[in-house]
Amino acid sequence: MSRFQLQSSASGLRLADTQSRQHPLQIDFASGQFSYRLRKGGGKQESLAKAVGIKQGLSVLDCTAGLGRDSFLLASMGCNVTMLERSRVMALLLEDALRRAKNHDDLKVSVNRIRLVHANAIGYLAALEQVPDVIMLDPMFPTRKKSAHVKGEMQVLQRFLGSDGDIEELFAAALATSCKRLVVKRPVSEKSELSPTFSLKGSSTRFDVFVR
Numbered sequence: 001m002s003r004f005q006l007q008s009s010a011s012g013l014r015l016a017d018t019q020s021r022q023h024p025l026q027i028d029f030a031s032g033q034f035s036y037r038l039r040k041g042g043g044k045q046e047s048l049a050k051a052v053g054i055k056q057g058l059s060v061l062d063c064t065a066g067l068g069r070d071s072f073l074l075a076s077m078g079c080n081v082t083m084l085e086r087s088r089v090m091a092l093l094l095e096d097a098l099r100r101a102k103n104h105d106d107l108k109v110s111v112n113r114i115r116l117v118h119a120n121a122i123g124y125l126a127a128l129e130q131v132p133d134v135i136m137l138d139p140m141f142p143t144r145k146k147s148a149h150v151k152g153e154m155q156v157l158q159r160f161l162g163s164d165g166d167i168e169e170l171f172a173a174a175l176a177t178s179c180k181r182l183v184v185k186r187p188v189s190e191k192s193e194l195s196p197t198f199s200l201k202g203s204s205t206r207f208d209v210f211v212r
């Protein structure tokens with residue numbers, strides 16, 4: 001039996017780690033915690049909003065969808081978001097979560113601003129037809145030590161996917177486009193390949209913003 005199992009439950013698809021007592025991973029944009037963030041924190045004061053230069057109708061290409069939180073927050077602030085995810089399992093979990101959110105009165109407007117594509121962003125960027133206003137990258141950086149900041153669902157994601165071994169290629173592919181604004185989310189103390197135009201630091205993460 002494989003360690004990770006994709007299960008279909010009454011509440012939707014979920015990913016279980018059979019070697020952990022942690023709850024299976026399910027993406028739920030209507031969860032209490034995320035709804036709170038959408039209501040209170042998902043506003044224009046969020047570093048994420050400042051990093052992308054939030055504006056109604058801004059087009060954002062989120063190359064690393066993951067749990068879809070950043071994409072959903074941006075959509076709730078009026079951005080039109082295309083999110084890319086290369087893991088088939090994560091793409092299925094996202095698809096399931098978006099489908100459920102469509103039936104939710106408070107979420108359906110935001111969901112309609114999101115498009116999910118199951119693809120590797122490196123190839124997608126190389127063949128980009130419509131250049132978005134902003135490209136966003138938030139890959140899985142290698143964990144140097146046990147991080148107290150990585151909690152809950154992100155822990156399961158880290159165990160399931162490990163770290164992304166091609167971050168430099170992804171960064172180079174994003175830089176090779178003519179997009180005017182590139183946002184890279186990374187651990188706060190992680191070095192940057194190039195000096196960003198500006199950075200926004202939080203307690204555990206940092207947004208490096210490259211404006212051209």
Ligand SMILES: C[S@@+](CC[C@H](N)C(=O)[O-])C[C@H]1O[C@@H](n2cnc3c(N)ncnc32)[C@H](O)[C@@H]1O
Nearest residue numbers: 064065066067068069070085086120121138139
């Ligand atoms: C740290 S998570 C992103 C979390 C996300 N920002 C959120 O708010 O939930 C990184 C995700 O990016 C995906 N990813 C990494 N490199 C990618 C690539 N080249 N193309 C598409 N997806 C990629 C990984 O599979 C993983 O699901």
